[in-house]
Amino acid sequence: MVKKSICSGIVLSLIISTLFWINGSEAMASNTKHDPISKHYPIEDTYIRNGADSNENYRLANEIGVKDNSSSTGRIGYLKYNLSSYKSDVANKATLRLFVRSKTTGSIINNIFGIANEVWDAGTMTWSNGSPYHDVASNLYPSIQDITTNIEGGYLLDRQIITAAGTYYEYDVTDYVNSELSSATDKIIAFLLTSENDLNVNYDSMESGSNKPELILEHPATAHTKVKKLSDTILAQDGLTFADVKFGFFPNVSGGSIVTYNGYQYTVYYNSDRHVCVARRASGSEAWEIAELTDYLFTSIDTHNYATLGISSDGVIHLTFDHHANDLHYRSSQQGIANNPAQVQWSSSLFGPVTNQLSGNTITDLSYPTFVQAPNGNLLFMYRTRGSGNGWRFLATYDSASHGWTLNGKMIHSSGTYVGSYTGTSTQRGNYPLGFVFDQNGRLHMPFIWRETPDAMSNHDINYMYSDNHGLTWKNISGTVVSQTGSTYATVESPGIIVSPIPQRRGLVNSNFNTADADAAGRIHFMSQHMPDDTPDAAASNEVVRRYFHYWIDENGNVNKTNLHAQGSNSPVLLADNGDAYFVYISKSYTYTKIEDRKFGQGKLRIARATAASNYTDWNIIYTDNSLPGLAEGLRIDADRFKKDGIISVFVQENPKTMLGEATKVRIIEYGIKQPFGQQNKLKT
Template sequence: MAIYVKVALASVLAAVSIAVPAAPTVTAISTTVLTTNGRTALTYTGYMNGESFQQDGIVTVNGWQYAAFWDQDGYVNLSRRQLPSGAWANLRLTDYRTTSTDSHNTISIGIAPADGTIHLAFDTHSSVFRYRKSVAGLATTPGAHAWTADRFGAVQSSLTSTSMAVVTYPQFFAHPDGTLQLAIRTGVSGTGDEVLYEYRAGAWTYLGEFIDGTTYNNNAYLFGIEYDNFDPSGPLLHVTWTVRETSDAATNHDLFYAYSKDKGRTWRNSAGTVVATTGSNPLASAAANLKVWGIGQNRGLINQESQVVDAAGIVHVLASHLPAAAPSNPDFTSARETAVLVHYWRDKESKVWHQTYTPFLERSARGDIAVDANDNLYVASGDSSTRKLHIETASRASGWTDWTIRYTSGPVCYSDPLIDHQRLRSLGVLSIFAPRYGGSQIDVQDWRTQSS
């Protein structure tokens, strides 16, 4: 009888074990070399190629993947390849040359679904805007167009008659109806605003300021801004941010959130109450009714990590700061040495926010969070001390509590890895833009994903 009970119990435990959700796994497909001539200048603990606030640095549209980088001579490069295994083809735009070594001056790619234009914003850190766009159809019918520099127009310093003399952090995002939009900071670190532009019918329109920081002598740093396409009432635009009180990163604090039902014209807080109007009554950067999680100053909270929205309309934020039990530390660099990755998410139905601490360290680097078609989460993160890149995953079935490291590179990577969000969501392949230490070589890693 005792033997039977033990066997039966073992069978039950095995069944329970099988039923326990497991974080997704990743299997290497290939690693391709995007360039061996990337810009090598190292500032602010990163390169001009591969920073978390590049929205986007690598992106897939219509079965073609695009990636942008600065070469060592200071020219913007844009490469493309046909998926799943086409070779990279590169074009080099030599009519503009940067002298910058500032890692804030990244290249962001925007693609307008309505007319197939490719938009590039680049070389902008508390300075004049720099931008150019391609001919129509280059992204929607790529096979019909030569991949040459003459497909792009001249460099522009503004989008409309509105001044863009002191701007930073251009972030493109597209509405499901084909409209392309751009969020960008005006002003400087510690005193700045977020403004919104919209591209339709071949032209840009200025919508106005949507987050006000200068009135309060601070500025918002966005974790991300993007649409979901899953709400019955129409796509919602979600934005999350932290606030910095001075130019010192140690004064970063708190997690804030707002969303819009009308392409950023009006804004609601997490409870669903309309609280702001772009242009006339913008969101107050640190308003109490916009704060969804308290994170104090001197907690090693780094700005602009990452945000993604899953198919259920759940907003996920990847942040990193000191563990709850650690004492506060006003030395930001020192605090970052023990800061860990933290996952925040908002349940759409209850509107309740949740927090999960992970044990993963980054030091001065930042990670990128992305979601697959089944709402499982993937993070690519670096460690500036060990120079290793990690892939961490968590399953929807576990409530994203089973965070697991699925890959660790050798000590060859640096700066911030970037995930191709569209390719993961639509094709189930995790593509990572991964600068190597030294900056000259940039790899694109491709991983097949699988969930239980």
């Protein structure tokens, strides 16, 4: 059956303001003309102390003391800042810079938390008079989870190893500050300092003189590339969400695809009737046609079981759906319908029956299917079999001339020996690609990570292989063959495949999204999320403080990375014609809407940019969409639309508003990067 959906968008205006002196802050120029830095000092700071001094107030002390409470002499530090002088609603980076005046001998791990409670009075607080965090003060560590989830909205932001006195230590608090800037009405931001060790660290306080605690905000540079919101259409009113959660609530943004082909845009999603829906529209149109495939009922509550599509050059639309170690669910359209879309009446009757076979070959135990269109018009199908701790990566190829599939076989095997700090010695594992992408020379790139067990703390190492024959032969970065698909396979012991060694316990994320792209020079770019190098290892998942890192491999095989000082959804990297990189993501949220017993974030859709001229070191947030409601923490990007038209087309889904499991809107939002901004896309008011 066919449905139509038409929606008007909303005009978004951006106000860019300058920084000036007010409320204990100052603006100062950085090395670039359009990148001012504002330095802010506390309006209040103090610490509380257990033991014999539990009734003492330290508001006027020259230090902020921090110590674990295992010997009942704990100390907890507090800082409060007023950022009303900062007129933007976003900072490229926010750094809390603290000077250690004295410490006990040894290496001491300190933690910084953002705390929602901002009404505490530094002049009256003591350990024993009922401070906001008194309930956990007697056992603050290792019960970090008490603060991060239960106690008045406290969030672990960063961790540092304190090794010396007489020097500054910097804590990255960017995401929390941005969340407060965009959502708080008073722009008062509070932090809490703790220690994981029963050893003293004393930071200079606001009373100390020259080494006051500094909160330094780097303002986004004035964007040379302008962003214009072109359209915001409702694809569906009835997007599926889950009430009983398993790996998340939103199967439609946990994977999948949105593709532009021959002047039409296509995507696939699950509706609230638990049917697969295939949607299309002419590029730039606001009218969607939806074919609801009612002959298959999606019964899972597992967000891994996303739906995805690919299009081959014979005009066939290929669909897979509902997989997490399941038999293949595949169906395809009639030939030619994507090659002559205007002459085709969109209907579910265009699609064949569901099958577990590709050209007579049964596929079982399948997860994470991905379609990639090859430069010759064929379609590659990548997927994993078996489990996360013992998985194999396979390739199948659809020939657009013969209209049939070939199962090429395994590319990556689970065998080999690895010794990790979290799992010890293991002899099997799974692999998780960070993306598959062809460059303009026809080379196929695949960055990926390893996972030793179903526990994400066992993730390690960013690896890379490339293929010059559409995935049949894979080479490492030096050009040495490491896999012949179907006969010999890449393993954890393959030489030269690691391009960024990352041990276990570093918060490395395994992504189901395609985060990779290639620029005009054939350089591969991809995003990964993990902990910065200077952050101590995490003993458990609640100690992980990860950030986005942009990786790119240059023409000489050199691997480069840049910390974006942000975290949030898994999202693709997009490259413009001039090689500049654009990154789209849903920011991490520290404000929540509570539905029943679950919390849903209010993260913002942001676009960041880095220039090729800077070697991709000048990442700037160039756009924040403040007009959107609360969004699920995931999105899809139409890379084809961006490459052709310079338009970032984003698939998002709204959070539930009243009850778990209710249907929510699926939106397709378009932002113009290149000028002119796609004249057929006029945002209606």
